[in-house]
Structures are given as structure tokens and as C-alpha cells.
Amino acid sequence: MQNISSNTQRVNASAATIFEFLSDFNNLEKLMPEKVSNWSSTMTTCSFTIQGMATLNMKQGENKTNKLVQMIAHGKNPFHYDLNNMISPQGDNACDVQIVLNADMNPMLAMMAKGPLKNFVNILVSELAKQY
Template sequence: MTVIQNQAIVDKPVDAVYAFLADCNNHEQLMPTSIYNWSSTRDEASFTIQNMAKLSLKIDCRVENREVVFVPAEKAPFDVTLKWEVSSQDQHTLARLTVEADLNMMMKMLAAKPLQKLVDEQVDRLKRLMHS
């Protein structure tokens, strides 16, 4: 299992960050420009990753003010789980995005760097969005 993660301190209370992350409609704002054909509801999102694949994700689990877990809504090229965890840090929130992907060696060589870039960009965008 390949595990990719990043985290940031967000200048908002944990309930505000959780509420944002718990709605798939908000996640389009976290996506890089290589994502297109975005479509979402509160519980599900589908999109295309440029030069890669079309993905559909759904929320598998919500634990209020703690975590939001996404899994594929339909057959994906590999098993993947995305988990946002939030925890209170004084008046701020620690937000951590973890991607766990079941990648064979060849897929790992191709996908690990783009997945890390995706995680880094989403965490950075969340931090910037929540500061405005």
C-alpha cells in the first residue's frame, strides 16, 4: 500500500473546516487545473484527471469534526482511499490529507509523484481558502 500525505494548520475552527470538507461540492475548489469535467453532489464527486483517468469518489464515512473518508464510487484503476482528518489546535485546525493507494510497482512509478502533487496542492488550497 502506498501512503501519501500532507498537512497544514488552517486559521479556522475545526467545525468550519470539517463542514467545508464534509461536502463534496466544495472539493472542486481544492482541485488543481489538471482536473476537469467536475460533477458533484454533497456525497459524491466525479472528475477527469488530465492524461490519467476519470474518477468517481463518494463519502464512505463522516465523523463529525474529526474525519471524512472517500472511496471510489465505481470501478477505479486501483484501490484508493482519501481521508481528511481534522483536529483542533487552539483557535486553529490541523488538517491532514492521506491517500492510500494499492499500486503495483509500475503504477507506483507512474502515479506516486502526481498523487503527491495532488495532495500537496489540495492541502495548500484548503489553507489559502480558509484564510480568506
């Protein structure tokens, strides 16, 4: 299992606001990098293609109010994974967010994908901060 963590990002919004935003998968499109296409979402599922890599399909996993929004592999995916959006309150109007991708990849795929996936989770958390 590969664990790929984003940088921890300070977001100028309450933990409750960020939890609510991330819990609606329709909002995630706003965080995606330019290399993402074929976006499709509902409130609890999404699918998209990362150009040059793969199509990913996710659904909501176990959430912990104002602390964790979990997204898990759903349907056809190139590997099994979960994406954990960890939220740490920092007062009433700020929180720290870190995204951790746990991916079950063979060693060859891990070697090729680790860098792009690290970049992907860093873009997501950075774009989240820009929303607020």
C-alpha cells in the first residue's frame, strides 16, 4: 500500500464549512487540475479522467463530522484506493487540511504514478485554500 500525502494547507474557513464543501462531490470539480477531463458527479459520487494516467471513480466513504471526508474507489479503477481529507480546526474561522491517498498499486505502477499522484493531492489542497 502506497501512502501519498499532500502538504498541510491552512484554509481560511471553519472546519464545518470545509467539511460541508468536501462532502458534496459536485464541489470537487472546482479543485481539479487542468489535466482532468470527463468530469461527472453527484452529491456522493464522482468520476474523472486524469490525462495520461487513468479514469478514477469514487464514492463517499466513512465521514467524521468536521474532521474527515473519506472518498473510496468505486466501480472500475486501475487500482484500489481511498482518499482521506483530514480537517484540523484552527480556531473558529480557519482549519488545516491534508489529503492522504492510500493506493494499492504494484511496485512498477507505484514507481511511475507516485510523483503525479503527489502533485495531484497537492493541487487539490492548494485549490481548496484558494476557494476561501
